[in-house]
Amino acid sequence: MQPQPQPATFQLPAQMAVAAEEIDYLYYFVYWFSVVFFVGIVGVSLYFLWKYKRRPGQKPEHVPDPTKLELFWTITPVLFIGYLFHASFSAYIKQATAAEGAMEIRVRARKWAWDFEYPNGSREGGQLYLPVNKPVKLVMSSDDVIHSFYVPAFRAKRDAVPGLYSHLAFTPNVKGEAQVYCAEFCGTSHSGMLAKIIVVDEEQYKKHLDELDKMPEKCGEKPCTPATWGEQLFVKNGCPSCHSRDGSKSLGPSLKGVFGTPQPIAGSGPVTADENYLRESILRPNAKIVEGYTTVQMPPFVFKDPQVDAIIAYLKTLK
Numbered sequence: 001m002q003p004q005p006q007p008a009t010f011q012l013p014a015q016m017a018v019a020a021e022e023i024d025y026l027y028y029f030v031y032w033f034s035v036v037f038f039v040g041i042v043g044v045s046l047y048f049l050w051k052y053k054r055r056p057g058q059k060p061e062h063v064p065d066p067t068k069l070e071l072f073w074t075i076t077p078v079l080f081i082g083y084l085f086h087a088s089f090s091a092y093i094k095q096a097t098a099a100e101g102a103m104e105i106r107v108r109a110r111k112w113a114w115d116f117e118y119p120n121g122s123r124e125g126g127q128l129y130l131p132v133n134k135p136v137k138l139v140m141s142s143d144d145v146i147h148s149f150y151v152p153a154f155r156a157k158r159d160a161v162p163g164l165y166s167h168l169a170f171t172p173n174v175k176g177e178a179q180v181y182c183a184e185f186c187g188t189s190h191s192g193m194l195a196k197i198i199v200v201d202e203e204q205y206k207k208h209l210d211e212l213d214k215m216p217e218k219c220g221e222k223p224c225t226p227a228t229w230g231e232q233l234f235v236k237n238g239c240p241s242c243h244s245r246d247g248s249k250s251l252g253p254s255l256k257g258v259f260g261t262p263q264p265i266a267g268s269g270p271v272t273a274d275e276n277y278l279r280e281s282i283l284r285p286n287a288k289i290v291e292g293y294t295t296v297q298m299p300p301f302v303f304k305d306p307q308v309d310a311i312i313a314y315l316k317t318l319k
C-alpha cells in the first residue's frame with residue numbers, strides 16, 4: 001500500500017506532493033539527531049565539569065594516548081554526514097529533474113505577482129490549477145529581480161531569476177489549495193507576492209481550462225457582469241499592489257476616477273483616459289507613462305480581448 005500523505009504537524013504543514021514524505025523524513029532525522037547530540041554532549045560536559053573539578057589533595061593524572069577513541073569519534077560523524085549528504089542530494093535531484101511526460105507550466109515572476117501559462121497557451125495570474133497525481137515541471141523566469149517560488153505544502157522552492165530559466169518538478173498528490181509565497185526579498189510588496197495552487201481532479205482541471213478565457217458564471221454570490229469579472233481579473237493579477245483604488249498614492253497612479261479624465265503624460269501633453277488609452281496602458285504600459293511615475297516600470301500584461309474589455313468596464317466604475 002502507498003503511504004498516505006501526512007496532515008500538518010507542529011513544525012510542518014500538511015503534505016500535498018509526492019516528495020514531501022522524503023523531505024520530512026530528512027527534516028526530522030536532522031532535527032532529532034541534533035536534539036539527541038546537543039543534550040548528550042552538553043549533559044556529559046556538565047557532568048565532567050562537576051566530577052573532575054579541582055579538589056584539595058588530588059593531582060591530575062596523565063592520560064595515555066587515546067588513539068582508538070579519537071578514531072571512533074572522527075569516523076562515526078563522517079559516516080553520518082556521508083549518509084545525510086547522500087539522502088539530501090538524491091532528494092534534491094528528484095526536484096530538479098522532471099518525470100518523463102511531465103506537464104510543463106511556464107511561470108513568470110515579476111514585482112509583485114506570479115503569472116502562469118498552461119500547456120495550451122492559456123494564461124492566468126495569481127492562481128494555478130493542476131490535476132492531481134500528475135507530474136509537473138515548472139519552467140520559471142523573472143521579468144525584473146530575483147524572486148523565489150516557494151510552496152511549503154509541496155516542500156518545493158526554487159529561485160526565479162531574470163535572464164535565466166530555472167526548473168522545479170513535483171507531483172501534487174492531494175486535492176486542495178496550496179499557498180505559494182515569494183521567498184526572496186524583492187521590494188516593497190514582497191510579502192504580498194502570493195499565489196494559490198489549486199489541485200483538482202483531471203475533469204475539473206479540463207473544465208477550468210475551458211472556462212479560463214471566458215467570463216465565469218458567478219462572481220462571488222452574484223452572476224458576473226463585465227465590471228465584476230474585471231474586478232476579479234484586476235485583483236488576481238496583482239494590480240492592487242501598485243494601483244490604489246481610493247486615490248491614495250502608491251507605486252503606480254491611483255485608478256480612482258481615471259476614466260474620462262486627462263492624464264499628464266511624461267514628455268508630452270495631457271491625454272484623456274478613454275478606452276483606447278486604458279487598453280494601451282494594460283497591454284503596453286510603457287507607451288505612455290503618467291508624470292511622476294517614470295522610475296518604476298509596469299510590466300506588460302497578456303490578456304485576451306474579452307478580459308481587457310472587462311478590466312476597462314471595471315475601471316469605469318472606480319469613480
Ligand code: CUA
Binds near residue numbers: 183
Ligand atoms: Cu518576489 Cu519577493
